[in-house]
Amino acid sequence: MFHTIALAGNPNTGKSTLFNLLTGLKQHTGNWPGKTVLRAEGELKTEKHVYKVIDLPGTYSLYSNSADEEVARDYIIFEKPDITLVVVDATSLERNLNIALQVLEMTDRAVLCVNLIDEARKRGIHIDKEALSKQLGIPVVLISAREKIGIIQLLKTIDRMIEGKLITKGYKIKYSPQIEKKIKELESEIKQIFGDIFPARWIALRILDGDKKLLESLKAYIQNQQFSSEKHPSAQGGCCHGV
Amino acid sequence: MLDKKPIYQFQIGDRIEITSVEIRDDVMRRRLLDLGFVPGATIEIVQKSPLGDPIAFKVFNTTIALRKEESSFIYAKKVHKEVV
Numbered sequence: 001m002f003h004t005i006a007l008a009g010n011p012n013t014g015k016s017t018l019f020n021l022l023t024g025l026k027q028h029t030g031n032w033p034g035k036t037v038l039r040a041e042g043e044l045k046t047e048k049h050v051y052k053v054i055d056l057p058g059t060y061s062l063y064s065n066s067a068d069e070e071v072a073r074d075y076i077i078f079e080k081p082d083i084t085l086v087v088v089d090a091t092s093l094e095r096n097l098n099i100a101l102q103v104l105e106m107t108d109r110a111v112l113c114v115n116l117i118d119e120a121r122k123r124g125i126h127i128d129k130e131a132l133s134k135q136l137g138i139p140v141v142l143i144s145a146r147e148k149i150g151i152i153q154l155l156k157t158i159d160r161m162i163e164g165k166l167i168t169k170g171y172k173i174k175y176s177p178q179i180e181k182k183i184k185e186l187e188s189e190i191k192q193i194f195g196d197i198f199p200a201r202w203i204a205l206r207i208l209d210g211d212k213k214l215l216e217s218l219k220a221y222i223q224n225q226q227f228s229s230e231k232h233p234s235a236q237g238g239c240c241h242g243v
Numbered sequence: 244m245l246d247k248k249p250i251y252q253f254q255i256g257d258r259i260e261i262t263s264v265e266i267r268d269d270v271m272r273r274r275l276l277d278l279g280f281v282p283g284a285t286i287e288i289v290q291k292s293p294l295g296d297p298i299a300f301k302v303f304n305t306t307i308a309l310r311k312e313e314s315s316f317i318y319a320k321k322v323h324k325e326v327v
Contacts, residue, residue: 065270070294095279113311118259 001053004079004160005044009071009087010096011058014115017039018087018145019055032071038192039071045211046155049162054081060095062102063206064213072230074178074217076106077198083161084110086152089144090120090127105202111139111157135167148200181210211238246321251298251314257288259319267314275313279303302317319322 009015020027023042032039041054056075058070064070076084086103088096093114103110114120114127133140140155143150160166174180186204194200200219206214246296247262266272279302280286289300289306297308309317 061273065274065277092304097307098277126268 002050003082005051005053005083005085005158006056006079006081007053007074007085007087007174008056008073008099009058009113010089010099011095013058013087013089014145015087016055018085018113018143021145021148021151023053035067035071036194037067037071046159051158052084058084060098061081062106063209064211068219069126070213072225073106073214075201076103076219078221080107082109083158084157085113086110087113087115090114090116091125092124093127098138101171101173105205106199108138108168109171110168110170111141111154111159111161112136113154114140115141115145117142118147119150121230125169135171136173139166139168177207179208180232246262247318248320249315250288250300250317250319251296251309251311253319253321255288255291258285258322259288259317260285260322261317263318264316265318266313272315275309275317276306279305280317286319 007015007019019040019042022044027040027042029038029040031037042053042055044051044053053077054071059066059069059072059146060202062069062072062073062076075081084103084107086100088100099114100110112132114129114132117127120127125140129140129142139161141150141154141157143154157166161168175183183201183204186207187200190198190200190203194203203214203218248262250259252258261280261282264272264275267315273307280300281307284302285299285317287300288298292298297310299306299308300314301307
């Protein structure tokens with residue numbers, strides 16, 4: 001069975017270099033349905049497992065600011081990759097961790113790949129991966145996709161995560177009491193509609209932020225689901241979305 | 244808060260700390276926050292165009308140019324002592 005891995009991160013963090021390294025020549029490219037955004041997917045074989053790797057568009061965040069961001073966000077929310085690799089630039093972690101925190105609000109199944117570690121070392125930047133991992137609650141791997149550093153470690157981490165040997169508990173930002181109260185209120189309503197298929201806390205936050213496009217996506221999803229379950233009950237592709 | 248002013252009013256070479264981002268347009272505000280124009284961040288004025296608009300700022304190792312339309316709604320104060 002295929003497991004899926006999504007690559008997310010800022011532009012110019014070497015995401016695609018890593019993607020090429022992981023998948024080699026086994027790639028398919030095309031567009032995301034209805035969008036002029038490049039979609040690249042490929043196959044990765046480790047010693048024990050086979051993965052489908054999807055290179056999401058490079059974005060600074062995962063809100064609905066652009067088609068790219070929507071594609072990346074919708075993929076993580078609706079397609080639920082088994083693992084999301086958040087690729088960040090070791091030389092400007094501060095800005096890059098923004099998207100890492102956003103991914104963690106959506107899923108716990110993430111690994112932080114601190115890329116360009118060779119470049120950071122050259123500049124005298126030291127990254128305390130244990131501390132980072134502890135704070136974020138997910139595995140952190142220091143890599144250089146260009147120099148092929150840390151890749152074996154990364155593959156091992158992915159395998160262990162898929163096998164359930166790595167328990168992650170992603171860091172969730174605590175907001176002000178006022179916002180937290182609203183989140184709680186919305187969360188229970190969201191759970192009534194969707195059960196546990198979507199991260200209720202994250203959806204509550206998006207609603208509080210006034211994200212209308214997400215509501216549209218959710219609406220489309222509900223209609224689509226009902227449509228497809230009526231049309232062909234548990235037809236092909238029924239690996240995810242267990243309701 | 245005495246010396247708090249819009250970031251386009253600072254001089255080239257100034258290092259400033261952002262105190263607030265008051266852009267009305269939600270998408271633009273979000274975008275600038277994503278790029279690193281967040282309260283508490285220290286940025287630097289890198290360059291000004293001949294007519295003073297747009298202005299290039301260095302934010303977390305990246306140079307980003309903003310027009311007055313945006314930069315006049317981002318407020319900052321000067322950082323006096325630089326610790327490197």
